[in-house]
Amino acid sequence: MKSKWKRIFAVLLSVVMCFNLCGCWNSRELNTLAFVTSMGFDKTDTGILMTVQVFNPRAIASQKTVNETSVIVYTQEGKDILEMLRRMITQSPRKMNGTHLQTVIFGEDFAKDGISMVLDFFTREHQFRTDMYFAVAHGTTANNILKTQTKLETNPSNKLFSSLKSSDEIWAGNKAIKLIELVNAIVSDGNNAAITGVELTNPPQDKDNINALQRMEEDPVVIKNLAVFNKDKFVGWINEDECKGYNYLTGNVSETLGSAESKEVGKITMEVTHTDAKRRAAFVNGKPSINVEIHVDANIENVTGTYDITKEENLNKIEKLAAEKVESQCLGSLIRTKEYGCDIYGFGELIHRTYPQYWKTVKNNWSEEFRNLPVSVKVDYKILATGPQGNPFFEKENK
Incomplete structure (x- = not known):
């Protein structure tokens, strides 16, 4: 008799516990999301111009060669980063998702005013990881960098991410820096941040034209020089040899x-x-x-x-x-x-x-x-x- 009541109690307990399971209450279908691979920030007269690269699912999923770029670029102007991201739904049929973000680029003028607002956003927003790399646009804008297709990689963000990582490991002519290291360098006493530079060399007239890109002898997006910061503000550049000296001095x-x-x-x-x-x-x-x-x-x-x-x-x-x-x-x-x-x-x-x-x-x-x-x-x-x-x-x- 006791065994029977134990079984009944176990069944009732299991049913009650099921009510506490939330399941996939906040799940999102893949075909409703636009995966952001790169973000750029430039200064404007009224605020910030934010540029994002997102995967082009049609170009990636197609079994046939298509004359389309693997990423789509969206821009928004405003003063609040999250608000601009949400407002991009007016341009894109999908909601922006930052879980695949690889690189963040600052325009020079934007970096001169300070990058702390952007770093604060990335450290608070739950959907972003901390392993993205940062760079400063040298002699151009972040928007121009992100609108330019690259040669070897179909996804420009993959190219930039790989170049930053590889050159840091085997060349020492730049310094690849991620979110936590950058934040620590800015907030600590007795240390300043240094972020690698990225520039355009002989960019094609039509940055989205794949045929024009194929005719170029060298990749239009290159890693070059190192941006020096005082706290969170950009103050100037050091060249490749000076960057090697910096890396030797810091081990x-x-x-x-x-x-x-x-x-x-x-x-x-x-x-x-x-x-x-x-x-x-x-x-x-x-x-x-x-x-x-x-x-x-x-x-x-x-x-x-x-x-x-x-x-x-x-x-x-x-x-x-x-x-x-x-x-x-x-x-x-x-x-x-x-x-x-x-x-x-x-x-x-x-x-x-x-x-x-x-x-x-x-x-x-x-x-x-x-x-x-x-x-x-x-x-x-x-x-x-x-x-x-x-x-x-x-x-x-x-x-």
Whole structure:
């Protein structure tokens, strides 16, 4: 008898619990959503011009080749980001969805006024992930960048995302930055943000014309230079060599190319396989200073000329020249950023951790203090391999 009542109770309990299950109450069918892949923000006379790229489902799903771009571009002008996104339903038959957002581009003029409003939106809005990359349009607008088709990737956002990620990993001529890192750089004391630049080179007259794009020799959208920020406001650019120096100083170089060049040596190109940067703060004559020791491992990949790379003394000379090149890049980067008064290296944070009491006296004026901060750079460059053939193949013929 007890067993029977237990079974009845279990059934009733299961029925009651079913009422608490919400199911897919907020589900959306795929054919009602427009998936945003890139967003851009430009300054206008009255507010913000927001540009979005969304997947073109007809071009992607078609089994046949169609003369259509894989993305569709929409724009809205206003002052509130969420309001502009919602208002795009008046242009698009589908609701904008940000779960596939890959890249966000700021126009220069927009970035000069500050990007904190955009970052605040992305950190609050639940549908956006935090792994999108950020870039600043160099010499053009974010709208022009997002309206331009690219060559290798049918989706321009995929091209930009992949270029940012790959160049950060194997070139070191830019700095790929995501949402959380960018926010931390802006809000922290003793550190400033740096965002990679993107520009148009020889763009086609008709940016949506696939045939015109195919006739171009190079991709119209390229990653170039690095935008320097003071808090959330853009202040200026550093070039590729200066960006490499920045990455060496911050220990952000995974792989890249190095070189040694002189009249005697010719030009020797090396693949950098590993780097390490040790940064220390010290006090000299009552003032802080920074010492950076950079260690670089590299392999010789290309030799122009007949310089004998099998001799140890010659390898030492190559290492010395390569180390001087890295040191020059680092010092060039420091000179430029000191002109801006922007510590993008986090030296202020290092001093804060090492000398917290002293930091309290300078943190409110760190921009000026950074301009006069002594930074010592020492580079230890080691060549690990010269290649299986040693000297160039044609050395004997030249002799």
